[in-house]
Amino acid sequence: MNVHDSEIYAGLLDEMGYQEATDPQDADVILVNTCSVRERGEDKLFSQLGRLRGLKDGPSAHTPLIGVTGCIAQQRGSEIVEREGSVDFVIGTRAIHALPDVLRRAQEGEGSQVLTDDLVEFEAPTAKRQDHVKAFVTIMEGCNNYCSFCIVPTTRGLEIYRSAEAILDEIRGLSIRGYREITLLGQNVNSWLDPETGMGFAGLLEAIDRLLASDAAPGGIARVRFLTSHPKDLSPELINVMGRCTSVARHLHLPVQSGSDRVLQQMNRHYTQGSYLEQVEQLRRTIPGVGLSTDLIVGFPGETDDDFRATMELVERVEYDSFYSFEYSPRPDTAATLYDDDVAPKIKRERLIELQALGDSIQKRHNAAWVGRRAEVLVDGPSKRTPDDVAGRTSSNHIVNLRGGLELTGHLVDVDITSSGGHSLVGRAVSPPR
Ligand code: SAM
Numbered sequence: 072m073n074v075h076d077s078e079i080y081a082g083l084l085d086e087m088g089y090q091e092a093t094d095p096q097d098a099d100v101i102l103v104n105t106c107s108v109r110e111r112g113e114d115k116l117f118s119q120l121g122r123l124r125g126l127k128d129g130p131s132a133h134t135p136l137i138g139v140t141g142c143i144a145q146q147r148g149s150e151i152v153e154r155e156g157s158v159d160f161v162i163g164t165r166a167i168h169a170l171p172d173v174l175r176r177a178q179e180g181e182g183s184q185v186l187t188d189d190l191v192e193f194e195a196p197t198a199k200r201q202d203h204v205k206a207f208v209t210i211m212e213g214c215n216n217y218c219s220f221c222i223v224p225t226t227r228g229l230e231i232y233r234s235a236e237a238i239l240d241e242i243r244g245l246s247i248r249g250y251r252e253i254t255l256l257g258q259n260v261n262s263w264l265d266p267e268t269g270m271g272f273a274g275l276l277e278a279i280d281r282l283l284a285s286d287a288a289p290g291g292i293a294r295v296r297f298l299t300s301h302p303k304d305l306s307p308e309l310i311n312v313m314g315r316c317t318s319v320a321r322h323l324h325l326p327v328q329s330g331s332d333r334v335l336q337q338m339n340r341h342y343t344q345g346s347y348l349e350q351v352e353q354l355r356r357t358i359p360g361v362g363l364s365t366d367l368i369v370g371f372p373g374e375t376d377d378d379f380r381a382t383m384e385l386v387e388r389v390e391y392d393s394f395y396s397f398e399y400s401p402r403p404d405t406a407a408t409l410y411d412d413d414v415a416p417k418i419k420r421e422r423l424i425e426l427q428a429l430g431d432s433i434q435k436r437h438n439a440a441w442v443g444r445r446a447e448v449l450v451d452g453p454s455k456r457t458p459d460d461v462a463g464r465t466s467s468n469h470i471v472n473l474r475g476g477l478e479l480t481g482h483l484v485d486v487d488i489t490s491s492g493g494h495s496l497v498g499r500a501v502s503p504p505r
């Protein structure tokens with residue numbers, strides 16, 4: 072979501088006639104787009120601002136305007152300007168479109184500006200996307216869930232939904248422009264509702280699938296992904312629709328956070344290990360070969376060794392293809408700050424290392440099982456492993472490296488998997504690109 076917000080800011084700057092600078096020293100405007108999900112983001116912001124201050128204090132005649140945007144901007148507002156005098160403006164998550172006005176006023180010499188009003192407009196000026204194969208499409212803003220550890224409802228506000236018509240229009244345009252994959256974005260996409268007709272997310276996926284199969288969206292979107300799904304809102308109907316829609320990728324990111332029912336309750340997540348495992352079973356039954364990934368938190372307040380074992384047990388039972396895992400980090404204005412952050416940092420670290428080692432061994436085993444199989448890969452650019460090769464992803468979201476030049480980028484190819492590593496697969500193209 073932050074990456075896409077940066078693309079929207081880049082689009083706004085582009086429309087105003089700015090070009091991308093290669094070095095902060097040459098920039099007229101510097102925006103620092105921030106994340107506040109964990110405390111580390113805030114620490115990074117202030118050390119980055121400290122470095123940028125040098126550009127204003129230095130001998131150079133060229134003094135950039137410095138702005139802070141994103142979740143920390145929304146949450147801290149004027150505190151940022153008070154703490155770091157080099158900041159000219161602060162724009163919160165729901166006021167992105169104010170950038171042109173804010174910049175104009177800053178150029179006219181107005182002092183520091185702080186804009187954290189709620190001015191959500193979905194019909195953004197065209198985002199300036201860095202990637203020409205895969206595009207993000209926002210379908211909603213905000214979150215109504217108040218998971219007790221999470222700052223997002225405070226920094227991004229309550230849910231607001233973009234209309235199906237506007238979403239389908241953007242997707243049609245992206246397909247005509249040659250994009251091959253889209254990711255629908257929202258904090259909890261499963262709770263999306265069309266503000267005009269009341270249609271739910273499963274209906275939206277079907278409408279997108281119909282659009283992409285029709286002549287109305289010629290070109291190329293071959294895959295639709297979405298982020299993020301909340302288990303409490305993942306309905307059996309949605310799983311069936313995922314199985315039926317040929318354009319919907321066979322992958323689901325389904326954050327579980329913990330395997331302990333007691334911790335899940337304290338996190339205010341509204342599901343249990345048992346109900347989650349039933350969903351996993353339905354997913355695997357309905358969507359053969361579905362890739363599964365998740366988010367996990369260790370060291371939530373009061374997490375005992377038994378609670379952590381329940382998380383390990385869940386991970387072993389689901390056998391995720393990959394996951395993100397984090398040490399719990401207390402965030403201001405969240406319900407979990409009422410609990411004592413009583414898991415010692417050393418224990419949090421040890422649990423994280425143990426969990427990640429389990430994840431690595433499962434991933435290695437899964438990847439090895441791919442050898443000898445054939446998969447359709449969407450090539451998205453150069454390989455990170457060997458710069459002369461290219462890489463892409465399977466529908467199930469596995470990374471595959473293969474021999475071939477950059478002209479394969481943006482094409483689907485059938486690939487025979489020949490070997491596997493810890494985090495990716497290696498294969499050989501066996502079909503012409505399409
Ligand atoms: N909306 C998504 C969901 O329902 O799971 C997640 C959005 S959150 C921005 C991304 C991930 O950050 C979460 O799934 C969680 O694992 C992690 N996270 C959020 N707050 C955290 C905290 N206070 N400490 C550690 N990790 C946190």
Ligand code: SF4
Nearest residue numbers: 214216217218221223
């Ligand atoms: Fe945060 Fe929970 Fe909303 Fe996800 S669903 S953004 S974790 S409050």
